[in-house]
Amino acid sequence: MQLRLLQESDLDAVMAIQAQCYPEAWLESRAVFARKLTVSPESNWVAEDREGVVGYLFTHPWRGARLPELDTALQALPHDADQHFLHDLAVHPRGRGRGVAARLVLHALAWGVARGLREARLIAVLGADRFWHDFGFTPLAVAHDQLAGYGEQARAMGRVLAPT
Numbered sequence: 001m002q003l004r005l006l007q008e009s010d011l012d013a014v015m016a017i018q019a020q021c022y023p024e025a026w027l028e029s030r031a032v033f034a035r036k037l038t039v040s041p042e043s044n045w046v047a048e049d050r051e052g053v054v055g056y057l058f059t060h061p062w063r064g065a066r067l068p069e070l071d072t073a074l075q076a077l078p079h080d081a082d083q084h085f086l087h088d089l090a091v092h093p094r095g096r097g098r099g100v101a102a103r104l105v106l107h108a109l110a111w112g113v114a115r116g117l118r119e120a121r122l123i124a125v126l127g128a129d130r131f132w133h134d135f136g137f138t139p140l141a142v143a144h145d146q147l148a149g150y151g152e153q154a155r156a157m158g159r160v161l162a163p164t
């Protein structure tokens with residue numbers, strides 16, 4: 001299994017994995033994914049196995065208390081970003097339980113540290129807060145409306161990023 005930067009030509013595979021992983025109401029459009037690549041091309045990765053793309057992780061630098069919204073085109077990165085927002089991690093069912101997600105997460109956290117970002121944040125859904133806890137994420141207090149639309153199990157989480 002290999003990691004590499006996510007490119008526009010991967011978006012068909014990304015859309016297919018997204019559809020396997022989330023309820024229909026949460027699906028983001030291809031245009032919204034493409035916009036993330038335009039605005040922050042160096043902070044999104046795919047994992048590939050022999051069959052092709054098996055998982056992906058979209059992230060971008062961010063700032064402030066409001067978390068980015070779901071299925072909303074990213075306009076621009078804050079010039080004074082100090083957070084690393086992990087927006088969407090998904091692994092195709094065929095690849096689960098082999099550490100694909102862990103590889104993507106560790107790679108992203110290292111990128112955030114190298115970029116000088118001081119904190120990583122995310123919204124855990126579908127019970128994945130236990131998964132994120134293993135990477136040092138703890139619950140984060142955010143305005144309740146920030147989690148609307150992410151399902152009952154949604155939890156905002158964060159962790160400090162520091163050079164190791």
Ligand SMILES: CC(C)(COP(=O)(O)OP(=O)(O)OC[C@H]1O[C@@H](n2cnc3c(N)ncnc32)[C@H](O)[C@@H]1OP(=O)(O)O)[C@@H](O)C(=O)NCCC(=O)NCCS
Nearest residue numbers: 021090091096097098099100101102124125127128130131
């Ligand atoms: C969550 C997800 C990305 C994990 O992918 P994966 O490649 O199977 O994960 P890994 O193989 O790296 O698993 C690492 C560990 O996390 C655990 N884990 C995986 N998914 C989990 C979940 N949803 N909840 C709790 N623990 C989970 C695994 O059991 C494993 O634990 P172990 O090492 O003690 O056995 C994958 O299940 C997925 O795509 N789910 C649907 C989309 C989703 O929920 N994304 C996260 C949004 S915040």
